[in-house]
Amino acid sequence: MENVWLYTLASVFIVSLISLIGIFTITLGTNILKKILLFLVSFSAGALLGDTFIHLIPEMAESGFTIKTSACILSGIILFFIIEKFLHWRHCHIPTSKQHPHPLAAVNLVGDGLHNFIDGTLIAGSYLVSVPLGISTTIAVILHEIPQEMGDFGVLLYAGVRRFRALFYNFLSALTAVLGAVLVLLMGTWADNISLFLIPFTAGGFIYIAGSDLIPELHKETAVSKSIVQLISILVGFGVMFALLLLE
Numbered sequence: 001m002e003n004v005w006l007y008t009l010a011s012v013f014i015v016s017l018i019s020l021i022g023i024f025t026i027t028l029g030t031n032i033l034k035k036i037l038l039f040l041v042s043f044s045a046g047a048l049l050g051d052t053f054i055h056l057i058p059e060m061a062e063s064g065f066t067i068k069t070s071a072c073i074l075s076g077i078i079l080f081f082i083i084e085k086f087l088h089w090r091h092c093h094i095p096t097s098k099q100h101p102h103p104l105a106a107v108n109l110v111g112d113g114l115h116n117f118i119d120g121t122l123i124a125g126s127y128l129v130s131v132p133l134g135i136s137t138t139i140a141v142i143l144h145e146i147p148q149e150m151g152d153f154g155v156l157l158y159a160g161v162r163r164f165r166a167l168f169y170n171f172l173s174a175l176t177a178v179l180g181a182v183l184v185l186l187m188g189t190w191a192d193n194i195s196l197f198l199i200p201f202t203a204g205g206f207i208y209i210a211g212s213d214l215i216p217e218l219h220k221e222t223a224v225s226k227s228i229v230q231l232i233s234i235l236v237g238f239g240v241m242f243a244l245l246l247l248e
Contacts, residue, residue, distance in 0.1 A: 121198065
């Protein structure tokens with residue numbers, strides 16, 4: 001159990017540090033940033049779907065895939081829908097501008113904090129099952145967090161928050177992942193079956209993020225060359241998740 005705590009806390013802290021990547025949006029030009037995000041969003045979609053169908057669902061099948069498992073997957077989808085619908089917050093991967101405005105900074109921070117808290121619970125739940133599953137889920141979360149945190153940093157700047165204060169607020173919001181992870185690990189000491197809920201819940205959340213947020217973003221680019229890059233990037237995301245099978 002000590003190894004699980006160590007791996008989990010290290011993973012969520014690394015995920016939290018991703019919030020500081022927003023500083024790079026200042027030094028990059030708009031065209032370069034869009035090209036990078038085109039690859040990252042596609043790669044992220046592939047990694048999330050790859051982790052779901054290569055790692056999480058097979059793990060569920062080993063314990064028996066029942067109607068309760070399906071209900072947990074659907075609950076993950078519904079919860080992420082609620083987060084977006086009622087907090088008016090979404091995973092946006094386009095830099096903010098007058099042509100592409102974002103929600104208010106405070107609302108965005110609340111939504112981002114809740115999302116990061118859930119990320120922490122998902123990572124901890126995966127590590128409770130096995131270290132390889134925890135690593136694959138952490139990587140999938142990190143790949144999704146990179147474009148998301150760039151967008152969140154842009155929201156704060158657009159709302160008038162100063163650069164270093166925006167980084168600080170974004171990092172505080174990201175640290176809620178640590179709280180989520182610790183909560184699950186503490187529950188795991190007396191609720192051994194918590195992973196039976198969290199693993200399908202994670203799968204549902206990843207399916208929602210990839211299908212509702214990331215892939216629709218990719219459809220905004222219709223040029224053949226960019227579409228090919230998107231497809232290749234998605235396949236690379238799949239490949240990374242397949243490669244992680246070697247850890248098991």
